[in-house]
Amino acid sequence: MFQDFKLVSDRPVAIQVKEYVNRLIIKGALQADQKLPSTREMSGLLKVSRNTVIAAYEGLKDDGFTYAIPGKGSYVAAMVGQSTADNGGADGSATWQIDWKARMNEYAVSAVELDMMKQGIRAKKGTISFTSIAPDEQLFDMGDVRRAFMDRMAIEGQVLLNYGYAKGYKPLVDYLMRYMENKGVDISGKDMLITSGFTEGFDIVLSALRPSARRGAAICENPTHHTAIKNLKLQGFEITGIPMERDGIDVERLEAVLQTNSFDLAYLTPSYHNPTGIVMSSAKRSAVMKLMMRYQIPVIEDGFNEELRYSGAHIAPLIATAGQGNGVIYIGSFSKVLFPGLRVGWVLGDRALIDTLESIKRARTIHTSTIDQSILYQYLLNGNFDKYVKKARTEYKRKYELTKACCEAHLPEAQLSGDGGLHLFLTFPTGVHTRQLLEACTEQGVIFTPGDKFFIQEGEGTNTLRLGFSRVTDENIERGIQIIGKQARSFLKA
Amino acid sequence: MFQDFKLVSDRPVAIQVKEYVNRLIIKGALQADQKLPSTREMSGLLKVSRNTVIAAYEGLKDDGFTYAIPGKGSYVAAMVGQSTADNGGADGSATWQIDWKARMNEYAVSAVELDMMKQGIRAKKGTISFTSIAPDEQLFDMGDVRRAFMDRMAIEGQVLLNYGYAKGYKPLVDYLMRYMENKGVDISGKDMLITSGFTEGFDIVLSALRPSARRGAAICENPTHHTAIKNLKLQGFEITGIPMERDGIDVERLEAVLQTNSFDLAYLTPSYHNPTGIVMSSAKRSAVMKLMMRYQIPVIEDGFNEELRYSGAHIAPLIATAGQGNGVIYIGSFSKVLFPGLRVGWVLGDRALIDTLESIKRARTIHTSTIDQSILYQYLLNGNFDKYVKKARTEYKRKYELTKACCEAHLPEAQLSGDGGLHLFLTFPTGVHTRQLLEACTEQGVIFTPGDKFFIQEGEGTNTLRLGFSRVTDENIERGIQIIGKQARSFLKA
Known part of the structure; x- marks a missing residue:
């Protein structure tokens, strides 16, 4: 021994x-x-x-x-409760086996079925991947993050490591309330809940608004964020998708649908919409809000990528448009512009609603990591965010323009959309199946996200794709799009 | 201007x-x-x-x-989407108001009703509070935590701030798998999911095991952890509580109940049970596992406070007792012994089950904070945990013994339980209502947790209370218990 x-x-x-x-x-x-x-x-x-x-x-x-x-x-010492044969222990001939698969409920089964990460595209090394819309970590200013951590630790010490509050770390909540006010939001009568990213915020809101006795009904842009589709389905909502036009949701269609159906909520991404990258026009924002008010449909607004504006005037979120009205629930996060590894998002809405959501949050995760929240707070307070966003915008804008130019040069057949953010959306003439195109491109060492997964109904958007450029080098953007173009042309000929 | x-x-x-x-x-x-x-x-x-x-x-x-x-x-610049009168904007006479209360479903309403934090005892400043079982932050070794953060940042850099994996931060998962192996767990066929603390792990497991078509049925110790009761109720489970004896759950009663009813799962805290502090005996562990195997009831084991053992031999968790059997789902966390502010817990169980839970975790929060996970990992790797637990055990053991001695001296009428951990549980003769006792003590500047909130049925445990001592000074432990004793005696006389 x-x-x-x-x-x-x-x-x-x-x-x-x-x-x-x-x-x-x-x-x-x-x-x-x-x-x-x-x-x-x-x-x-x-x-x-x-x-x-x-x-x-x-x-x-x-x-x-x-x-x-x-x-x-x-x-x-003789250990208490060591493995023994008669309770299924290691030496037992009859170890206790449960068939877990048979015990999983619909929710669990659907969670696996709808889990895109488990159906990810397997690509060989060296593949040029346009699938990610995560930020480029090379831009992260690690020195500032380290300093934010050390600064906050020096100020607050041990309390940062003990239990915090379900509602969120108070200084961060106050900071973000002001941040939203600076976007034009009237915060009177409103309050904020800090969540572990957008996803938790969205799931908590859905879990509170899902009807108890029947399936829920949700309305949203079509296509839309696939995580939102997943979570709506998991929470038992039937989804009605309204087509997108170049300046946002099709308002006439929206009105027609609202006239004949009732809905429990609407989920909208008015700025730099995922996956189309479209910014909803001022006129449409106003029209949409009027309709939502008339039909009393609560709006969940996804503040996704709002910070990644490359040109034009500042765009106020819908919740700002609503003034003192309480019909919009805004969910924000810096995950796309800043650090997704810090799991921090926020839900801004009616004070009484937030108070209820706080109890749900407490029941689910007690509270969001205080370390994450306090690093983010100090980072914002130190003025690093402004500096970082400036740098990130410059870099992403350059890549955005390069990607756009490459698409125009090599994929003239495809209709292009995307006013900002970290991706562009391409629509090919009907008949080009982007899943097949993906297969051909994968062979050539290039992958992207087929657009159908952003659509509500199966069979929709089969001629679309999303190009995420944030983590692709300039050289690979050019080379990758050239390859996609070459493959697309052979599909178009066929 | x-x-x-x-x-x-x-x-x-x-x-x-x-x-x-x-x-x-x-x-x-x-x-x-x-x-x-x-x-x-x-x-x-x-x-x-x-x-x-x-x-x-x-x-x-x-x-x-x-x-x-x-x-x-x-x-x-003219902003896009500014607040206007006709969509409920600030100047509008008819701002859009939704009655959120009327829109909340059963789940949301119950979440508020069962939210103990919202019914917390309001105590004036200077009150001696035995309500907390959070660790004493004065013990936290901040230098080691800071070093863990800096070390890990230096090793991994930016990737720590980008998206991580739903399953967890790989080095931490590997470390904790070995950690559980060192407790005697046979990890073959098992896997681990990192969650944002025990609570998220428990809620995810329940959400997967809750029957789709009918209310679920759960069995557990009575009394038990009130967060567990809350989450079981929120997930629609009917709860059957089995009384506690001095050496753990009443096995005869358990068997009788199992013979006549069917259950979807059992929730058990075999070591330093909350609130009684009881460690289940070896004989009972074996008997309970045999019953669970016979009736094929999945066991959710709460590893709560397992590390805060002050005397006696090492106690293996139930999942170790089960050997290669897959019937136990173990949920662990260092929140009580280490830093609750780091929201990290883990679910250890059958590999196929964990694979499903991973998809649910992804749908809920994408992944747990990578910063939290990587700080914890490096802290463990640096050997700080062993050093810290040694210090914490010494300090808490001293307080545990002091609290026990004070109870024996000033509350001889109450039956005492608690074999370790951060609290003791007191049972008074029937007729002493601890809610009334609490009222009287609050007047005298002392508060504690009335025990009834840990019981399944209303009206049970009205003569019990929990004393959390981790954050009370020696002087206040003595003074506080003296005051409770004095008040209790006047109740006993009456």
Whole structure:
């Protein structure tokens, strides 16, 4: 025994010795009431210092794996609740097996079926990938993030590591309320809930608005964000999609649908819409809000990519358009412009509504990581956000223009949309199946996101695709789009 | 205009100037196409440097709030989608109001009703509070946490801030799998999902196991963790509680109930049970597992406080007892022993089950904060956890013994339980209503948690209370329990 001990370099030696002996006990190689070698002997056997062994033995005793007899040495303790044959233990012939698959409910089964990450495109190394719309991490200003963390730790210390509040870290809530006010939002009568990103905020809102006794009915742009489609479906909503026009949702169609059907909510992304990148025009914003008010349909507004505006005047969110009205629930996040790894989003809406959502949030995750919230707060307070957004906008704008120019040059057959953000959306003449195009391009080392997954009904948008350019180099943007163009032409000829 | 500008000390000046002008635009004090004062003028008006104004004006232009005419100056831009009267805007006489309360479903209403934090005891300043079982933040080793963050940032850099994986941060998953193996768990055929604390893990598991077509049926210890009761109820489960004995759940009663009813799952806290603090005996662990296997009831094991063992041999979790069997889902967290502010928990169970739960996790929050996970990982790797737990155990053990001694001295009428952890549980003779006792004690400046909230049925446990001692000073433990004792005696006499 004790021959197979191997040291690694990145962990304290005493802990390695402790774990080593711990595992011998767990495996049964050392049995209850068996005496351990003396610290001196063990030090020789494992070729570590005697003090290290003393520390390791103390740790084992502290954890209850051994007991000490003064003057005699350390002995293995009989563990409470060790694996035994008659309760399905390791040595049992009849171990207890549950068929988990059979126990999963509709929600769980749907969550797997609708999980796009599990149907991801497998691409070989070196493939040019236009599938991501995550930010380019090369732009992250790590020094500023580190400083934000250290600054906040110095100011607040230990309390940052203890329980926080379900509603959110107070300084961040106050900051973001002002941030939204600066976008033109009238915050009187409104309040904010911090969530673990947009997704949690959206799911919490849906879980509160989903009717108890029947399936819910939701209306949204078509195409739209596929995570939103997924979560609406998972929460039992029937979805009615309204087609997109070049300046946003088709308002006539919207009105026609509202006249004949009733809905529990609308989900809208008025700025830099995903996947089309379209900014809804002023006239349409006004028309949409009038309709929603007339038919009393609560609006969930997705503030997605609002910060990634490359030209034109500032665009106020719908919730600003509503003034003191409380019909819009705005969900924001910096995940696309800033750091998605910091899981922080916010829900801004009617105060009484937020109070209810706070209880749901508490029941689900108690609260969002205080470290994430406080780093983000200090980063904003230090003025790093403005500096970063400036840099990010410059870089992404350049890539946006390059991608657009390449599409115009190499994919003239496709209709292009996208007014900002980190992607463009292409619509090919009917008959070009982008899933087939993807297959051909994958062979040539280029992948993108087929657009059909953003559409409500199966069979829609089969001639569309989304190009995310944020994490692709200039050279690869050019080369990739050239390849897509070449493949597309052969499809068009056929 | 420009008279009410006030500088604060903790933010960059240019950003303050930018926000100040931004708000004037938003409020309409500066209107579309109005010319801003020149940078030189503004510098004089606001008493800041001209360079600061130049930077602020640039920021306003970047955000689309202004436009520049070369050689002429900066002008206010007409914003897209500003608040207007006819869509419920600020000036509209008929602002759009939704009655959110009427739109909330059963789930949302229950979430509020079951939200204990909203029914918290309001205590005046200086009150001795035994209500918390959160760790004492004075024990937190901030230097080690800071170092863990800096170490991990230095190793991984930017990728920590981009999207991570729903399943969890790989190095942490690997570490915790080994950690669980060292507790005696056979990890073959098992896998792990990282969640935002125990609560999210529990809620995700329930959401997958809740029957689609009917109310679920759950069995658990009575009393038990009130968050677990809340989440079971919110997910539509009928709960059957099995009374606790001094060495754990009443096995005979459990068997009787299992013989006559069917259940979808059991929720158990075998070690340092909340609120009783009881450790289930070896014999009972074996008996419970045999019953669960016989009746094929999946067990959700709450690893709560497992690390806060003050005496006796190491206790293996039930999932270790099950060997290669897959019937136990273990949910762990370091929130009680380490830092609750880091929202990290883990679900360990059958590999196919975890694969499904991963999709649910992705649909709910995409993934748990990578910063939290990576700080925790590096902290563990650096060996800080062992050092910290040793210190925490020593301190909490001392407080545990002090609290116990004080209870024995001042509350001899109450039956005491608690084998470790951060609290003790007291059962008074029938007739002592701890809600009334709490009222009397609050008057005297002492509060605790009345035990009834841990019981399944209303009217149960009205003579019990939980004393959390982790955040109370020695002096206050003594003084507080003396006061409770005095009040209790007057109740006993009456």
